[in-house]
Amino acid sequence: MSTTEATSYYSSLLSSSSTTTAAATTESSSSTSSLTSEDFLTLLLAEIENQDPTEPLDNAEMVSQLTGYSQLDQLTAINEKLGDLTDSLGSVTASNSLSYIGKTVEAEGSTISKSEEEISPLGFTLGDDASSVTVNVYNSSGDIVATDTFSNLEEGGHTYQWDGLDADGDAAADGIYSVIITAQGGTGADVDVTTTASGVVTGLSSDSDGVTLTLDDGRTVKLTDVISVTA
Template sequence: MSIDTTSYYDSLVQSSAPDPVTITTDTEASSLTSDDFITLLLAELQYQDPTEPVDNSQMVDQMTQYSQLEQMTEMNEKMDALTESLGAMTASNGLDYLGKQVEADGSTISVSGDSISSLYFELPEDAASVTCNVYDSNGTIVDTETYSELDAGISAFTWDGTDYNDDTASNGIYYVVVSAQDSNGADIDVSTTTTGTVIGISNTDDGIILSLDDGRTVNMLDVTYATS
């Protein structure tokens, strides 16, 4: 009787081989952690084929990858801490505006009964015509005011609070779009600003938002002037 030594050796290896290494991770994890990486590396060393050990160059590559993973993890942690620190610092700076009158880039006006806030627009040059379109919160145009022959500089737009039908506008926040043309009919860039007293602050995804006493809000980054 003859025995196939190759088949016999293979059966011994298969029967004595350890169970494969499994790594359990949180179902919410989307990538390997540094601990997972080390576990895989140690498993590779433990269960490598003695007749074909891991090549030195492969080992160096894997250790380099691990080092890079560690560095990226530490960098992400430091960036998160820095972001939180900057956010807290910015929110603290916003407290300085409480109770102050501020001027900020914006195009909103507030209507509350007979009280209607003013909007200011600045012309870099003389304008032959200026048009101010008033929109409600739904984006519907409710009124239009026009001016002619305005000098360069800052002018105030004060709305009387009535629409095209001379009906009184409802209370709320409205948006004003200002456009201007020179004597040749060419468009002129117009910037608009709003003013109000800050009564509250909030930290949002868009930054620090200042709440004004008439219900409007402005981004702290848009503030151009504040009373001392």
């Protein structure tokens, strides 16, 4: 094996290892093309032993190869530590969230729950005075079930209470519904509207998107969306 061939072989493996590290979540991360420290030393020794005496291995090139592998090894270690840190933080967050169970939370949200005659209210806040406010209630299929309109509401907090009837005046099925509220000012300009859901936390779950709290009426809110907590 000539110096050129050994260098070319080493470079191709180093490139393959870099690609594998960058895509650590794919199957290639565990493939045999990953360059370990033992592989690197074996290749380097083979390169030195098989070098052309008339063209010995350049010191600068050797330093460059050693530096390249060292940086790659450090980046791999950093990626692994960051992954461990992320997992640890997720576990700590989920553990701390247990203290929310049994408490009433208010969180950013736009869902209401209907169970026979019990219908959860939805809080909403207007960023300015509104001459007209439209509330659309949607079922799980994305269809509008009911629409309510209000006039001349002042800036600030309000509560929407659905009567549970659909557009035909019949009782809607029990379940979780989504609500979208829009508002316009006196000049016809849109008014900002934010909605909040409240309820007692009865459970929680944790996944890659974070911690989700389950309320007593079946609705769910993200822990990061919680605005206030009361005992």
